[in-house]
Amino acid sequence: MNPSPPPRRSFGAEVVTGVGDAFRPVVRLLDRFGDHVILLARSLAWLPRRPFRPANYLEACEYIGVGSLPIVLLVGFFTGAVMGLQAVYAFRQFQLESFAGGTTGKALAVELAPVLSALMVAGRSGAGIATELGTMRITEQIDALESMAVSPLQFLVLPRLIAGMLMAPILSLLFFIVAMVGCYFLAVVVQHVDHGQFVLHTRDLLTTTDVAQGMLKSIVFGLIVTLIGCYQGYNAAGGGRGVGLGTTRAVVFSSVTILISDYFLSDILLRVMSSDTGVR
Amino acid sequence: MSDADDVPLAQAHPRWHLRVRGLTKSFGAKLVLDKLDLDVERGKVNVIIGASGAGKSVLIKHFMCLLRPDRGSIWVDGTDVFALGTQPLSLFRRKFGLVFQFSALFDSLTVEENCAFPLREHTKKSKAEIKDIVRDRLAALGLDGMQAMYPGSLSGGQRKRVGLARALVLEPEILIFDEPTTGLDPLATRNVDDMILGVMDRYKVTSVVISHDMASVFRIADRIAMLHERQILVAGTVDEIRGSEIPYLYEFIRTSGVAAAGAAP
Ligand SMILES: Nc1ncnc2c1ncn2[C@@H]1O[C@H](COP(=O)(O)OP(=O)(O)OP(=O)(O)O)[C@@H](O)[C@H]1O
Numbered sequence: 388m389n390p391s392p393p394p395r396r397s398f399g400a401e402v403v404t405g406v407g408d409a410f411r412p413v414v415r416l417l418d419r420f421g422d423h424v425i426l427l428a429r430s431l432a433w434l435p436r437r438p439f440r441p442a443n444y445l446e447a448c449e450y451i452g453v454g455s456l457p458i459v460l461l462v463g464f465f466t467g468a469v470m471g472l473q474a475v476y477a478f479r480q481f482q483l484e485s486f487a488g489g490t491t492g493k494a495l496a497v498e499l500a501p502v503l504s505a506l507m508v509a510g511r512s513g514a515g516i517a518t519e520l521g522t523m524r525i526t527e528q529i530d531a532l533e534s535m536a537v538s539p540l541q542f543l544v545l546p547r548l549i550a551g552m553l554m555a556p557i558l559s560l561l562f563f564i565v566a567m568v569g570c571y572f573l574a575v576v577v578q579h580v581d582h583g584q585f586v587l588h589t590r591d592l593l594t595t596t597d598v599a600q601g602m603l604k605s606i607v608f609g610l611i612v613t614l615i616g617c618y619q620g621y622n623a624a625g626g627g628r629g630v631g632l633g634t635t636r637a638v639v640f641s642s643v644t645i646l647i648s649d650y651f652l653s654d655i656l657l658r659v660m661s662s663d664t665g666v667r
Numbered sequence: 668m669s670d671a672d673d674v675p676l677a678q679a680h681p682r683w684h685l686r687v688r689g690l691t692k693s694f695g696a697k698l699v700l701d702k703l704d705l706d707v708e709r710g711k712v713n714v715i716i717g718a719s720g721a722g723k724s725v726l727i728k729h730f731m732c733l734l735r736p737d738r739g740s741i742w743v744d745g746t747d748v749f750a751l752g753t754q755p756l757s758l759f760r761r762k763f764g765l766v767f768q769f770s771a772l773f774d775s776l777t778v779e780e781n782c783a784f785p786l787r788e789h790t791k792k793s794k795a796e797i798k799d800i801v802r803d804r805l806a807a808l809g810l811d812g813m814q815a816m817y818p819g820s821l822s823g824g825q826r827k828r829v830g831l832a833r834a835l836v837l838e839p840e841i842l843i844f845d846e847p848t849t850g851l852d853p854l855a856t857r858n859v860d861d862m863i864l865g866v867m868d869r870y871k872v873t874s875v876v877i878s879h880d881m882a883s884v885f886r887i888a889d890r891i892a893m894l895h896e897r898q899i900l901v902a903g904t905v906d907e908i909r910g911s912e913i914p915y916l917y918e919f920i921r922t923s924g925v926a927a928a929g930a931a932p
């Protein structure tokens with residue numbers, strides 16, 4: 388065989404293709420982002436429309452909230468305990484171990500509780516949502532809903548998005564409370580830090596603003612997890628394998644998105660509602 | 668052009684309930700339907716035959732706008748299906764009952780809840796009324812007593828019948844069956860055929876049936892259309908199709924083991 392030489396192309400055309408190639412991943416990312424925004428907007432548009440189907444919302448809340456509760460509590464307790472342990476050891480050098488509760492509490496309230504509980508929800512409920520909707524998509528149950536004049540966005544997607552935004556902050560708050568219990572247990576019971584000092588410094592350092600910041604973040608994280616889960620499920624294709632891939636993607640994408648958006652959310656929240664001790 | 672065009676598309680035609688014009692649909696680079704025209708006769712059993720993968724399921728999904736075409740239009744009683752907005756489309760879809768190829772029952776709901784679903788969504792009937800209607804429909808299909816079972820524990824034939832019961836509860840004007848008999852044993856196939864004829868008798872609906880099974884097709888069809896190479900190769904009454912000498916159609920019928928050319932089933 389004699390392969391024909393590639394057609395000659397102008398320098399300009401080469402540059403245009405080259406630049407296009409270089410930006411393709413970025414374009415794809417923006418494309419995907421846009422798809423998620425469209426799914427969100429189209430679902431929210433159903434919010435004020437009848438019928439409201441409270442049962443679907445309750446079921447979604449139960450699935451996301453109650454379902455993720457045990458693992459959130461378990462991880463919460465041990466996170467608080469290990470943070471307390473590290474803080475006590477670090478502060479002991481300066482005889483300041485009674486500050487362990489306050490510093491740990493701040494970190495937990497603002498960062499660790501919302502982020503870690505959201506990661507737990509992503510692993511459990513986000514994956515579950517992607518699998519459930521994905522299975523419904525490939526077995527034509529979503530088409531069946533539509534054929535019966537029921538909007539799958541209103542029936543399936545919207546309740547999950549709302550439930551995510553409601554449940555994530557509650558889970559985060561519970562995570563925080565259990566983690567503080569873990570921290571107290573480690574510091575006061577195990578490491579014999581003085582109870583009165585511990586409580587006093589915790590009260591001094593930890594503010595309601597910190598807790599509020601954490602919960603605000605959680606609302607966004609809850610939306611991210613459920614939106615990505617729903618997107619992957621709703622757009623599933625390619626049989627059981629496709630559903631599996633979608634589930635994996637849901638967990639990976641939502642985890643990464645949580646961690647990245649946490650940075651930007653923190654930045655914004657520190658500016659608009661920084662507590663007394665923030666760096667400005 | 669079709670003989671059904673004596674009445675403008677934007678007007679209900681007395682004979683043709685649903686008219687498809689120039690329907691073109693591709694998935695990515697794969698062209699599945701190409702400028703397809705089809706007329707569906709009112710109050711009759713319209714069967715669509717064609718090879719596996721020909722695009723029959725894709726075609727019927729356009730009827731109620733579950734898929735949107737690249738080009739072309741579908742007219743139901745003067746309504747341009749693809750021009751409908753969200754709310755009107757939702758109303759429009761209630762005219763249809765669709766029995767899916769793989770049933771598409773809701774896994775998380777029992778048989779009874781599956782059948783009650785359209786009633787609960789679209790009527791103001793009480794729980795007791797709904798229960799009665801559902802029991803009625805299930806009994807008519809030989810499924811009474813299975814109300815509390817989940818679709819996962821039903822056989823394929825039972826699932827099909829539950830799917831039919833679900834499609835029937837709202838008394839649709841147009842009933843669409845996607846391969847109702849594929850994968851059923853001969854007796855169950857006969858059963859489903861009788862069921863379809865029974866439904867036709869009782870509810871005076873227009874039905875569209877997709878089928879591969881020529882014996883069953885000749886039993887139930889009033890009209891037959893063949894989908895081949897992205898278009899309707901031929902459409903006509905049962906006798907016209909039997910007498911047809913179009914090679915592909917002839918071959919399709921002959922190899923199915925059912926005598927073509929005028930022989931009785
Ligand atoms: N959602 C989709 N995405 C991509 N391709 C699709 C999709 N749906 C259908 N197709 C393709 O369209 C073609 C027609 O599919 P369709 O399901 O309509 O066939 P069919 O005539 O119903 O066959 P069968 O008798 O086996 O059910 C197939 O080649 C299929 O791969």
Ligand SMILES: [Mg+2]
Nearest residue numbers: 723724768845
């Ligand atoms: Mg099919």
